[in-house]
Amino acid sequence: MTWNKEPFMYVQPSESSKNRYAPDSIKIGWWLLESGLPWHEMKHGCVKLMRLAYLLVLSCVAIHNVAADSLVPNSGFEDGLTGWQIFIPDESKDKNCHFDVVSTEPYSGLNCARLQSDDFARFGIGSAFIPVQAGEHYHVSVWIKADPTAQARPKTPGFVIRLYLRQGTADAAGGHLFISYGNAVSRNTPVVPESTTLPTTWTQIEAVIEIPPGVDSVGPALFSWWTQGAIYADDFSLDKVDASTAVTPLWQSPTTPPAVPTTK
Numbered sequence: 597m598t599w600n601k602e603p604f605m606y607v608q609p610s611e612s613s614k615n616r617y618a619p620d621s622i623k624i625g626w627w628l629l630e631s632g633l634p635w636h637e638m639k640h641g642c643v644k645l646m647r648l649a650y651l652l653v654l655s656c657v658a659i660h661n662v663a664a665d666s667l668v669p670n671s672g673f674e675d676g677l678t679g680w681q682i683f684i685p686d687e688s689k690d691k692n693c694h695f696d697v698v699s700t701e702p703y704s705g706l707n708c709a710r711l712q713s714d715d716f717a718r719f720g721i722g723s724a725f726i727p728v729q730a731g732e733h734y735h736v737s738v739w740i741k742a743d744p745t746a747q748a749r750p751k752t753p754g755f756v757i758r759l760y761l762r763q764g765t766a767d768a769a770g771g772h773l774f775i776s777y778g779n780a781v782s783r784n785t786p787v788v789p790e791s792t793t794l795p796t797t798w799t800q801i802e803a804v805i806e807i808p809p810g811v812d813s814v815g816p817a818l819f820s821w822w823t824q825g826a827i828y829a830d831d832f833s834l835d836k837v838d839a840s841t842a843v844t845p846l847w848q849s850p851t852t853p854p855a856v857p858t859t860k
């Protein structure tokens with residue numbers, strides 16, 4: 597399945613098309629005048645045309661609003677740090693973990709996020725919880741790019757999406773959902789990819805996930821999971837898709853143990 601980054605496209609009339617249509621409007625006007633139609637019929641036709649134009653404008657406004665209302669607020673970091681909070685676990689507090697928004701070569705728009713640390717560290721940025729229902733399907737996506745000097749500690753996940761699964765105000769049973777670099781989906785602990793070489797060009801991490809039973813809200817987060825240096829992220833989206841959309845199967849390895857011991 598192909599996912600379009602921009603779900604809707606706006607068509608702006610070009611100057612040439614405006615010039616092309618303007619004489620046609622005049623022609624139609626003359627045709628109406630010369631048609632000999634009774635005035636009330638002409639008026640009726642004009643009113644219908646105006647209603648059609650009004651509905652067209654309303655449709656465009658509705659489409660614009662849908663495109664602007666991402667489930668993850670400020671998903672493209674165009675409003676700076678608004679809506680995002682950094683989370684640094686105790687074991688990484690002395691690694692100078694840092695989150696800011698920069699304008700250097702974003703994936704889209706003018707800005708993107710930068711997660712940076714002086715040493716190998718595990719830390720993330722999170723957005724507000726989104727109400728969901730069990731069984732719903734969501735397409736999750738983010739674009740990431742690592743600074744050429746950045747690296748992931750060997751045998752660690754590197755950079756991952758974490759979906760914090762919650763029931764009420766407590767963690768949902770079964771652990772959170774992770775999508776690792778390479779699009780491996782797992783529960784409770786992120787998958788360690790075969791290669792933890794971080795991409796130095798904009799690369800997408802994506803999957804379609806199903807909300808597990810007992811989950812009523814999801815907290816989207818991006819995590820540097822034992823990386824060092826600067827990693828950039830942009831357009832982090834969580835979009836509800838039709839329940840018939842195929843779910844990315846949970847990653848399974850018959851031989852490799854989990855990277856982090858299961859605690860639940």
Ligand SMILES: [Ca+2]
Binds near residue numbers: 672674703705707
């Ligand atoms: Ca952006």
